[in-house]
Amino acid sequence: MDDNNLIEQIKHKDRHAFQLLVEKYQQMIINVCYGFIQNYQDAEDVAQEVFIDIYVTAYKFRADSKLSTWIYRIAVNKSLNYIRDNKKRKSSKSIFTQSNDNKNSIIDIEDDAYNGSDYLLENEERKINLHNAISSLPENQRTAFILSKYEDLSYKEISKVMSLSISSVESLLFRAKQNLQKKLFECYKKLNN
Amino acid sequence: MSKYQSINKMNCNSVKQKLIFYLDGDLAVDEANLVKCHLVNCGECRFYYTELKKSLSIIETDKSKEIDGKFYSKLSKRLDDIESTHETTSLKYKLVQVFAYAAVVAIGIFIGLFAENEINNISENKNTEFVEQTIVWNDFNQEPIESFLIAE
Ligand SMILES: [Zn+2]
Numbered sequence: 001m002d003d004n005n006l007i008e009q010i011k012h013k014d015r016h017a018f019q020l021l022v023e024k025y026q027q028m029i030i031n032v033c034y035g036f037i038q039n040y041q042d043a044e045d046v047a048q049e050v051f052i053d054i055y056v057t058a059y060k061f062r063a064d065s066k067l068s069t070w071i072y073r074i075a076v077n078k079s080l081n082y083i084r085d086n087k088k089r090k091s092s093k094s095i096f097t098q099s100n101d102n103k104n105s106i107i108d109i110e111d112d113a114y115n116g117s118d119y120l121l122e123n124e125e126r127k128i129n130l131h132n133a134i135s136s137l138p139e140n141q142r143t144a145f146i147l148s149k150y151e152d153l154s155y156k157e158i159s160k161v162m163s164l165s166i167s168s169v170e171s172l173l174f175r176a177k178q179n180l181q182k183k184l185f186e187c188y189k190k191l192n193n
Numbered sequence: 194m195s196k197y198q199s200i201n202k203m204n205c206n207s208v209k210q211k212l213i214f215y216l217d218g219d220l221a222v223d224e225a226n227l228v229k230c231h232l233v234n235c236g237e238c239r240f241y242y243t244e245l246k247k248s249l250s251i252i253e254t255d256k257s258k259e260i261d262g263k264f265y266s267k268l269s270k271r272l273d274d275i276e277s278t279h280e281t282t283s284l285k286y287k288l289v290q291v292f293a294y295a296a297v298v299a300i301g302i303f304i305g306l307f308a309e310n311e312i313n314n315i316s317e318n319k320n321t322e323f324v325e326q327t328i329v330w331n332d333f334n335q336e337p338i339e340s341f342l343i344a345e
Contacts, residue, residue, distance in 0.1 A: 022265050023265070044260075
C-alpha cells in the first residue's frame with residue numbers, strides 16, 4: 001500500500017492502515033523527536049502524540065504535498081512545543097528549588113574524566129556536550145540541522161518541511177554548523193589546555 | 194613569534210573554521226585538499242578534527258537506537274482511550290442534542306397552543322370591534338346628509 005492509499009484508509013479510521021503507517025515511519029519520527037528532545041523516553045512519548053495527531057487529523061492532509069513532508073512538519077512542531085512547555089515548567093520549578101543543576105550549560109570536562117581511563121564517562125560527556133550544543137542553536141537552525149543530520153533530508157526536502165526557499169535552508173545549515181562547531185570547540189579547548 | 198608561525202596560526206584558524214564543512218563533504222575539492230594537507234602537518238588542527246569527528250559520530254549512534262518493541266501496542270491503547278472518551282463525549286453530546294431538540298419542540302407546542310388561544314381571543318375581540326364598527330358605520334350612514342350635498 002503506498003502513502004496515498006494509507007492515508008486515505010486512515011481518514012476512514014482504518015486501524016490496520018494506521019499500523020502500517022506507524023511501522024513505516026516510527027523510526028524516522030522518533031529520530032526527529034530525539035534530535036530535539038535528546039531523551040529517548042520523552043522522544044517516544046512525543047512521537048506517539050505525533051501519530052495520534054496524524055490519525056485524528058488525517059482528513060486535513062491534502063494530497064498535493066508528500067505525506068512524509070506533512071508528518072515531518074507535525075513531528076517538528078510537536079517537539080518544539082514540548083521543549084517550550086518543558087522550559088516553562090523548568091523555569092517555574094527552579095524559582096522554588098533554586099536548582100543548581102548545570103545540565104543546560106556546557107559541561108566542563110575535567111582531567112579525571114578525560115584521561116582515557118573511563119571511556120563510558122568520556123562518551124557520556126561528549127554526548128551531553130553535543131546535545132547541549134545542538135539545543136543552543138536557534139530554533140530554525142536547529143530544525144534544519146536535525147532534519148539534515150538525523151534524517152539525511154536533502155535541502156529541497158527540508159525547504160518543503162520548513163516552508164522556506166532552498167537558499168534559506170542552505171544559509172540556515174551553514175550558520176547551524178558554524179555555531180555548533182564554535183560551541184564544541186569551546187569544550188575541546190578545555191581538553192587541549 | 195616568527196613569520197612562519199604567524200602564517201601557520203592564521204592557516205590554523207581558517208582550517209578550524211572549515212573542519213565541520215570538511216567532515217560533511219561540503220567543501221570544493223581544492224579546498225578540501227588544502228585542509229587535508231594541513232591536517233597531516235598540524236597536530237593542533239588534527240586534534241580538533243578528531244574531536245569533532247567523534248562528537249558528530251554520536252548522531253549516528255543516536256539514530257540507530259532500537260525502538261521500544263511495544264511502541265505500537267502502547268500507541269494503539271492510547272488511541273483506544275481517546276476514541277472511547279470521544280465516543281462517550283459524543284454520546285453525551287447526542288443526548289444533550291436530543292434533549293435540546295425535545296425542549297425546543299415542547300416550547301414550540303406550548304407557544305403554539307398559547308398562540309392559538311390568544312388568536313382565538315383576538316379574533317373574538319376583533320369580531321366585536323367589527324360589529325361595533327359596523328354599527329358606527331351604520332350610525333354614520335344613518336346620519337342625515339347635509340342639505341347642500343343634495344342640492345346638486
Ligand atoms: Zn593547524
